[in-house]
Amino acid sequence: MIQNHPMLVNPEVLAGKLDLYREVFLILDYDGTLVPIAPRPELARPDESLLADLKLLCGLPGYKVAILSGRVLGELKEFLPVPGLYLSSVHGVLIEDPAGNLTALASAGIETVINRLYTIAAECIGDKQGYIIENKLTDLTIHFRLADPGAEEVLKSFIEKSKGICEEFGLELLEGKKVLEVRPKGLHKGKFIDWVREKAPLAYITFIGDDTTDEDAFACLEEGLGVLVSKDHRPSKASLRINSPVEVQEFLRLLITKKLNH
Numbered sequence: 043m044i045q046n047h048p049m050l051v052n053p054e055v056l057a058g059k060l061d062l063y064r065e066v067f068l069i070l071d072y073d074g075t076l077v078p079i080a081p082r083p084e085l086a087r088p089d090e091s092l093l094a095d096l097k098l099l100c101g102l103p104g105y106k107v108a109i110l111s112g113r114v115l116g117e118l119k120e121f122l123p124v125p126g127l128y129l130s131s132v133h134g135v136l137i138e139d140p141a142g143n144l145t146a147l148a149s150a151g152i153e154t155v156i157n158r159l160y161t162i163a164a165e166c167i168g169d170k171q172g173y174i175i176e177n178k179l180t181d182l183t184i185h186f187r188l189a190d191p192g193a194e195e196v197l198k199s200f201i202e203k204s205k206g207i208c209e210e211f212g213l214e215l216l217e218g219k220k221v222l223e224v225r226p227k228g229l230h231k232g233k234f235i236d237w238v239r240e241k242a243p244l245a246y247i248t249f250i251g252d253d254t255t256d257e258d259a260f261a262c263l264e265e266g267l268g269v270l271v272s273k274d275h276r277p278s279k280a281s282l283r284i285n286s287p288v289e290v291q292e293f294l295r296l297l298i299t300k301k302l303n304h
């Protein structure tokens with residue numbers, strides 16, 4: 043798919059676009075999309091009004107709502123206690139539907155490899171401050187938002203030392219907003235889009251996301267709609283752009299109002 047610069051729209055225009063469809067499967071990234079990015083991942087919590095809006099959205103006729111995030115399932119469940127919500131964790135690797143049914147898209151055995159990479163990351167960081175290493179069993183994430191200017195060196199040595207293992211086990215390294223992730227190749231957010239298309243073939247699939255890992259999902263949308271959250275005009279596989287998480291929340295409220303007034 044060609045990378046273009048998605049056209050900027052306001053929340054009203056975006057809500058109007060979705061209002062044309064009888065059945066919508068709305069998929070939302072979490073960090074940087076629904077809530078602003080926080081200095082530490084545990085601080086990016088939703089406020090009460092966002093939770094209330096998500097509850098209302100899940101109850102709208104013709105609507106299904108999913109969160110598609112790099113976070114682990116336990117965290118998504120704790121942050122978003124919303125009945126009716128689909129949760130897709132670690133970039134779509136483990137999915138929980140509203141009835142509590144689990145679907146795992148990752149192959150078994152990857153955990154041992156991720157554990158080895160965790161040890162390497164811990165060695166490279168040593169006693170340097172400001173890093174968080176997250177072992178998500180099928181994915182390793184190094185957060186370095188709070189690290190000192192030496193972060194580049196640390197990451198370089200981690201990449202150097204883990205290169206062999208990544209090649210051997212078919213893992214790839216991906217750099218996002220102040221995070222470095224290692225994950226199995228071909229296991230990405232786009233897989234969840236495929237899963238949704240199978241579950242709800244008639245629904246208009248809309249995905250909103252802000253980061254590098256969201257591009258795989260944009261690329262898999264076909265007739266659906268991809269919306270990039272970004273203040274800046276930049277290349278993406280999404281077709282539209284919205285400014286900020288604040289505008290995403292405004293868009294959700296407008297969707298609710300439109301539907302309830304019908």
Ligand SMILES: [Mg+2]
Nearest residue numbers: 071073074253
């Ligand atoms: Mg994000």
